[in-house]
Amino acid sequence: xxxxxxxxxxxxxSTTSVYAQDMYVVGSVGQxxxxxxxxxxxxxxxxxxxxxxxxQSSGVSNTDTAFKLLLGYQFNPYFAVEGGYxxxxxxxxxxxxxxxxGSGTLKNDGAVIDALGIYPLSxxxxxxxxxxxxxxxxxxxxxxxxxxxxxxxTYSGSSNSTNLxxxxxxxxxxxxxxxxxxxxxxxxxxxxxxxTGGRSNVDLWSxxxxxxx
Numbered sequence: 492x493x494x495x496x497x498x499x500x501x502x503x504x505s506t507t508s509v510y511a512q513d514m515y516v517v518g519s520v521g522q523x524x525x526x527x528x529x530x531x532x533x534x535x536x537x538x539x540x541x542x543x544x545x546x547q548s549s550g551v552s553n554t555d556t557a558f559k560l561l562l563g564y565q566f567n568p569y570f571a572v573e574g575g576y577x578x579x580x581x582x583x584x585x586x587x588x589x590x591x592x593g594s595g596t597l598k599n600d601g602a603v604i605d606a607l608g609i610y611p612l613s614x615x616x617x618x619x620x621x622x623x624x625x626x627x628x629x630x631x632x633x634x635x636x637x638x639x640x641x642x643x644x645t646y647s648g649s650s651n652s653t654n655l656x657x658x659x660x661x662x663x664x665x666x667x668x669x670x671x672x673x674x675x676x677x678x679x680x681x682x683x684x685x686x687t688g689g690r691s692n693v694d695l696w697s698x699x700x701x702x703x704x
Contacts, residue, residue, distance in 0.1 A: 513565050514704055517573065517672075521697025523557035525582040525597065529682045529689030535584040535595045535633065538646065538688060543639040545589035555580030557695050559603075568611055574604035577625070579678065579693045591637025593644075599681050599693060601627025603656060615664035621676075622657040629682035629691070648686040654679045662701065670701045 528534070532549040540546055557580045563573030577600060584595035605623035612618065630649040636642060660674025678693040 515563050515565065515573075515701050516704070517559070517561040517563065517575070517699050517701050519561075519672075519674075519697040519699025520556065520558045521695055523555055523579045524694045525553040525579075525691050526694070527680075527689065527691040528684075529629075529687055529691035530582055530597065531689075532584060532586070534688035535586060535593070538633060539586060539588070539593050539635060539640060539644075542641070542644060544586075544591075544593060544635065544637055545639065546593075547587050547589060549584065549586035549593075551585075552583045555582070557697065559695075559697065559699075561603075563607075565609075569609050571607040571609060571619075572605070573607065574602065574623075577601055577603050577627075577678075577695075579627075579681075579695060582691075586635075588635070588637045588639065590639050591635060593633065593635035593637065593640070595631065595633040597682070597687065597691065598630045598632075599627055599678075599691075601625055605656070605658075615670075617662050617664075618660070619662065619674075620657075620659050621674075622655070624653055625656040625678050625681075626653045627651065627678070627681050629687050631682075631687040650683045650686040652681060652683065654681065658695075668703045671698065672701055673698045 536546045559577040561575035565571040579599045581598040586593040605621045607621045609619045633646040635644045658676030662672035664670040676695045680690045
């Protein structure tokens with residue numbers, strides 16, 4: 492799978508130094524929010540309508556739990572590189588048709604590699620800004636039992652894309668080896684117009700634990 496290959500490459504790139512005290516791992520959990528052309532109810536409505544459904548009402552839940560696992564290397568107090576796996580959860584759709592209902596999900600996960608600029612503050616705090624590349628897989632799933640769409644309609648399509656991501660954050664050192672951090676990130680233009688119905692942006696707010704080794 493291409494995502495696993497890119498993930499492995501990201502992690503290898505982050506571990507090329509023999510100075511283990513400058514390497515670290517990050518585990519974070521938070522909330523994602525989908526937005527943009529591919530994340531609106533109309534994207535799903537149009538697909539069902541094109542297959543015969545008369546959509547009367549619909550809506551989406553565009554937030555979900557997300558998480559990431561990263562491996563990084565800090566070259567000096569001001570610069571680091573990290574990469575790993577990001578799971579941005581899913582957007583969920585529900586529609587009411589003249590003769591039944593329909594449902595759908597839009598999911599995204601992938602591999603990321605970022606460069607971080609860090610500015611140490613006092614009392615163990617530091618702020619950072621980050622930016623890099625996100626190679627991801629976006630999957631759209633649809634299903635309906637309405638007679639107007641054939642009684643057992645299903646659709647599943649996925650697309651891969653490489654796009655920019657960026658973010659800012661704040662960290663606090665609990666000990667020389669452990670710190671906590673909170674951050675905001677934006678993953679741009681995941682998905683595509685042909686297979687997943689449009690491109691989406693995903694915002695991620697997360698809190699994580701950083702361990703040096």
